[in-house]
Amino acid sequence: MGEAGAGLLAIGLLVLALAVVHLPLGAYMARVYGGGRHLAVERLVYRVTRVDPDADQRWTGYALSLLGFSAVSVLFLYGFLRLQGDLPLSLGSSGMPADGAFNTAVSFVTNTNWQWYAGESTLGHLVQMAGLAVQNFLSAAVGLAVAVALVRGFARSDTDRLGNFWVDLVRGTVRILLPLAFLAAIVLVAAGAVQNFMSPEQVRTLAGGTQSLVGGPVASQEAIKELGTNGGGFFNANSAHPFENPNPFTNLFEVFLLLLIPSALPRTFGRLIGSTRQGWALLAAMAVLWAGSLVAVTAAEAAHQGTVPQAVGASLEGKEQQFGVWNSALFATATTMTSTGAVDSSHDSYTALGGGVLLLNMLLGEVAPGGTGSGLYGMLVAAVLTVFLAGLMVGRTPEYLGKKIRQRETTFVALYVLAMPFAVLVGTGLAVAFPGPRATVLNPRPHGLSEVLYAYASTGNNNGSAFAGLGTDTVFYNTTLGLAMLVGRFLPIVFVLALAGALARQRPVPVGEGTLPTHGPLFVGMLVGVVLVVAALAFFPGLALGPVAEGLA
Amino acid sequence: MGLQVLRQAAAGLRVLVVLSLLTGALYPVAVWGIAQLAFEHGADGSRVGDRGRTVGSSLIGQDFSGPRWFHSRPSAAGPRGYDPLASGASDLGPENGTLLRQVRQRRAAAAAEDGVAPGRVPPDALTASGSGLDPHVSPGYARRQSARVARARGLPERRVAALVGDHVRGRLLGFLGAPRVNVLELNLALERLGRRGPGP
Structure with missing residues (x-):
């Protein structure tokens, strides 16, 4: 079978697997967040932590709990990273410096998993397993909680209550992420991923050289890294590393894992608001964007335009032989269209157009299907913006799912839309304005600008993948990229919760003659258009000077 | 508050x-x-042994140089390549002059060493992988090396070519991934073949 036929079959198998689990997983998550009794283990957690699970919170209370929890998580992880040299299983690694520990703590708590360090030479097993992987679970559960709170804003009426943050956090962790991660980790380890607590061991190679064989609790971290759309590799090479991703099966399985929850959430949304066709509409918009991006990246890589790919005869620099061009392009598209940022190939060495589309994927705000939870709330905000713009065109008050989109709601939507470009563009501007940060750019000219823009796009969108040529282990980058992650994560979350609070207070208006239907192809097309136009307005100049200029050169 | x-x-x-x-x-x-x-x-790292000692992992590529070995792909993991304590890619872009020079040098060197036309050196022999630890090469690159390896080891060329054929792994289920040869396993089998003598 030819490369294209095999690649298409792999994509087909992936889509089929996602389709099979879509309905049951979507319905299951709706039950988890839809109320009902607490499990015994959850009651135990609430008792030990002295949290009242039956308190219903206003949006302000919900936001305060979320921010308090996240602040404590950053501090805890910061301390863990600083002190790791004095803890067991450190493998001789010492504590991280202050700026690096700040960056990494923020990175994992914000679901970004940007990594300035190389795991195998910087971190011991304990801090990876009990520090970083814990946030892989909890940051994903926080994203789910915010999405569910927004959905409740649409589903509820005449109330100022959005649910209980602690219950949503614990249920997402205990009932969704933990069981799925456990199953996924067993599959990975059965397929050859490593799971041990060994220190690096030096062996004499066959040809008489030496090589250090590394180990660690890798499979357990790999599973939640994909499932929670986190992306932080146990090793520097991330999912290109054979111990994280040993063969073509695990490669496709990991793509499946990182798309699993985000692609099922529109179903959860449909169930919770009592209209599954509204969920199908969001899923359709996600699918259109995702498929378009996949075609563009794969075509660019297969055509291998550019000086070096033409000299080589294929776009194979930075790609594993066993994954080849097609499966690598599939992984790259999925990881930048969600907020994952795991990589099975070096994005920096992609063709100008292929790498440019990966950059654009993140700048679209990661809504197709987006991060765990953050994809759904991002797409819902885009849907509200779409009905608002449609309302402007026909001159009537817009509404979505029976809720009026008035000045208050529009304000929060506008603030949400502006937060991410603010983090990305201010960060990129600062970095290229000063000679210090410019000095660590690896590749010359337009590709260098792409590296910087990619770094702030990745952190501002909590993705975490990198055009890794940029040397980011400096105080400047650790600090500003850390701030970009904080701004890109928590400002939108606060605006989403405020929007949810405003929506929940409304009494739904009945569907009338002039109501724009939000479940048909017309609305899906408009939604896709809005997502593209918002990104284009903010980022066209940057993209033109980076990947576009390089591709035309 | x-x-x-x-x-x-x-x-x-x-x-x-x-x-x-x-x-x-x-x-x-x-x-x-x-x-x-x-x-x-697998959980302990898919170690492979030779005569009672661990020589590496079948998942982690090794550096093989000289005419007697099948060579792995170029590697950006550490200054000498294939260092598991420094996994990673070159991260050089598609218009990067340094990478272009490297590709040209690799093409000339591989063509000279294996006695093939420069245009027939396959892409995986010219490029570093994402992990820097890629244990595989393409079947084409392995086949182009077999005459040189056979000569250097004094083995019949068809025996070495047959060994390469035994080590070719196709796409999983016929469509997942790309065809490949595990270089460490192939070289290990080559050593064992040499120890048994060239045979008939």
């Missing part, structure tokens, strides 16, 4: 500690237990 924030933070710390025990200790240790019971070989 200040008190409220403090109270939320204190609750957050308690929840964090409890969930850390669950997701950061119980979960990885449970996976480790099952892995060690049922999948020990």
